[in-house]
Amino acid sequence: RFLFAADDVVVPVGQDGLVANVAKYLDGQPVLGVNPAPDLYDGVLVRIGVGRLGKLLAASIAGNVGIESRTMVQAELDGGETLLALNEIFVGHRSHQSARYRIEAEGEAENHSSSGLIVASGTGATGWARSIMEATHLDLSLGREEHAVGFWVREPFPSVATATNLRAGKITESPLLITSRMNEGGVIFADGIEQDFIAFDWGRQVQLQPASRALRLVVDQ
Template identity: 50%
Template structure:
């Protein structure tokens, strides 16, 4: 029987990216000074991240297998079913990685306690050894999935946005579960999980003083909002928010081209053309967080 494999996922720090762009520390420091920043701050944050990765790596039992992958390579990395995923970084990195997993336990390590929100990266690196012995104790966070009628699909941990690529007016027909369809023109549609309900979704709900109860992170329920629906002789504004449990929200495209993307990553999107139908609902998998 194979021993477990721990895969540490991280991303390049801002300091590393600056060195890659400017070549030397001196040039990077000069660039930052022209923008009122001090390179010492970035060096310290880089040191903390490297220390967290080193501490986490040292906590892996010597007889366990191990691997490491940088964020830009995650899409090409082959995760095994019995892997334990250790993510060192900000909360957003967990969201970026979640859609590539198939139920593997995830441990979020915060390299900069007090700087990150710590919603998904909830543990210090020094606790990893104990956490690796408790990977059966997980909490599941609901994810959202969009399925296009040509077989393409998209997963997200926080939210999925459907709209125009350049944020111009999007035209479509919207059909919530159990309701009639309505033709709309708007700034787009946002479908959020409970994890995403603390971010973009919450700002929309607060702005319009919505009375819709936002879901908790582990709750198998989604909420959706139409942003800035525009009334006209051919478009309505009666269907602007709601919730999803077992059914899907359907959207049929009435524009030349729309896009759907998850967790704010516009580079990883579905392209929707005239007449295509997208269905958005609770995903058939969840993020399994340890601790």
């Protein structure tokens, strides 16, 4: 419910997930991720020590800091709703089983029955996407600032009505198009927050691609 002003400097203090959660509400403001407990938090996104905050906060206000422009993922539904994520967006069934949909990518299309799919940024490629890549050996190279996202289908099932060829790929210019074939229970959610979902039932369509917005993460130099 909080509205960020265009000239704000945003300082999440805590776990890495705080940066991912706040990123979707920003539009160009610099973000200083502060790690108050390096022995507890990995510091992938909260990379600034408490002792460095004062100097970097002043430098950020003056516009005199290094910035990483982290690519985000955008989902846009046929009804006009949009969803942004720093790590990944999930499309599937709320049970994580038996999601049915039509997938279209780079001029190819097929019907799927799977455990859903994720579309991840270069930042998210080190998280959920990484575990899928390690399990399936469907590796994609994604830079954190590269204007591209990757998609991975989870456990696609082959049958007379469903195929498994479109299992992974990189999306740059042409969006990934998903059409729901689920009578009920279809969902889309961002960055692992399942309770904050958009319903994705029969006939609804969603386009997924790199977002026009990016997270401007301050670099501790």
